[in-house]
Amino acid sequence: MNTFYDIKELVTALKREEKLISEMFSKRKSIDFKLSDALELVDYEENRIDRLIEKSVIRENGGLLELDGQFLDFFEQVLYVSEEINLSYIDENIKNIKENIVYFLKEPNENRRYTYLRTIKKTFRNMGLITLRSVVDLRRNIENTFKNEANYKIKQLKLESLDDKRTVVANLIQQTLVLINEEELTFFNRALDEELSRIIVELKSQLGECSHNLIEIEKQIIDYLNQIKHQGILLEKLRKLKYLKDNFTIEAETDIRQVISNKNEVIFETRTNQSINLSIDFLRENERAFDAIKRIAKNYRDRLLFKQEIAESISNENLENNIEEEVMVNLEEVRNRFVATSDNLFNFILNYDFLKEVDFNERVTIFCQIVSQYEEELQIQDAYQTTNGIEYAMVFSK
Numbered sequence: 001m002n003t004f005y006d007i008k009e010l011v012t013a014l015k016r017e018e019k020l021i022s023e024m025f026s027k028r029k030s031i032d033f034k035l036s037d038a039l040e041l042v043d044y045e046e047n048r049i050d051r052l053i054e055k056s057v058i059r060e061n062g063g064l065l066e067l068d069g070q071f072l073d074f075f076e077q078v079l080y081v082s083e084e085i086n087l088s089y090i091d092e093n094i095k096n097i098k099e100n101i102v103y104f105l106k107e108p109n110e111n112r113r114y115t116y117l118r119t120i121k122k123t124f125r126n127m128g129l130i131t132l133r134s135v136v137d138l139r140r141n142i143e144n145t146f147k148n149e150a151n152y153k154i155k156q157l158k159l160e161s162l163d164d165k166r167t168v169v170a171n172l173i174q175q176t177l178v179l180i181n182e183e184e185l186t187f188f189n190r191a192l193d194e195e196l197s198r199i200i201v202e203l204k205s206q207l208g209e210c211s212h213n214l215i216e217i218e219k220q221i222i223d224y225l226n227q228i229k230h231q232g233i234l235l236e237k238l239r240k241l242k243y244l245k246d247n248f249t250i251e252a253e254t255d256i257r258q259v260i261s262n263k264n265e266v267i268f269e270t271r272t273n274q275s276i277n278l279s280i281d282f283l284r285e286n287e288r289a290f291d292a293i294k295r296i297a298k299n300y301r302d303r304l305l306f307k308q309e310i311a312e313s314i315s316n317e318n319l320e321n322n323i324e325e326e327v328m329v330n331l332e333e334v335r336n337r338f339v340a341t342s343d344n345l346f347n348f349i350l351n352y353d354f355l356k357e358v359d360f361n362e363r364v365t366i367f368c369q370i371v372s373q374y375e376e377e378l379q380i381q382d383a384y385q386t387t388n389g390i391e392y393a394m395v396f397s398k
Helices: 005-017 019-024 035-041 046-054 069-079 087-106 110-148 150-184 185-191 192-244 256-262 280-285 289-300 332-337 344-348 360-373
Strands: 058-061 063-065 377-389 390-397
Touching: 005 019, 005 046, 019 063, 019 069, 035 046, 035 087, 046 058, 063 069, 063 110, 063 377, 087 110, 087 150, 087 185, 110 150, 110 192, 150 185, 185 192, 185 360, 280 289, 332 344, 332 360, 344 377, 344 390, 360 377, 360 390
Parallel strands: none
Antiparallel strands: 058 063, 377 390
């Protein structure tokens, strides 16, 4: 395997391909990273991808790229996003500390004794961080399992497995405390190192915090398992009821009608949300309320406030009652007056007084309307005349 020659070459390569590696790490669970996607992030210089593959930073499999397991684990551990709980590493650290304590006590040379002491301090420091990280990962995995696992049986098995890991972490914490407080008192009396004392104090604080979190995690697991059990029992009952319903025997083999008749629940009624007004004294005196007000005001700071424009007052003229009269043509009245004459209809309408100004085109329209509405009462002849370019039939009353 072709590896980097030194740290400088490794850091330079990671920095140069920062864009590609960052994108691949952020998308490590969501999508399959294709070679075409990677080429866009390295300015279509395929030799840069080939170099990363050659140095085992990334791996290619069937046209798909992925980060090598070593680098993926390294990034997840450093960024505290790993979902794997490495309990064996904590156990190995305890064994490593015990071995180096033995070497320290039996080594007469001061320089070599200090080398063993430095290893012990480094391991103690790592143990606190690793234990805290394991507890955080344990809580995250428990919540993700309960919320995202669809299969109830698998969900229960995973939670029980995580509970076993919780027990292992609690036992390892207890072993570490016993190692510090009981088993290796001689070593701590002889070491007399100020830095080691600070590390031990910090480690005890971290382990105490982990122990409290493990108690809460245990309660959470018990609650989740009880919910799963309750949901499983309910699901089993629903399946039995559905089976009886599908076979049309639900009323004969159960007392469902009696149970439903005794129920008066309103589970489908919409809930009304009632706002609770905070007291003026609380808003004036409480610091948390003041911080909340400032935070809300910050969200509205950039919003424009539009001043509402007031309309002008309505003038008295617009408030007065205005009556508009319109003279309408009464076709029936025109027809009645025409019947009493001997004139032809077109000439009669052309000279008729409508009590308003009516132009020639409107009079032609009135002529057509009367002919169409009162055709049976009129005598329409085959003779025609023309006036102002309009040809019309001669129409007389019967």
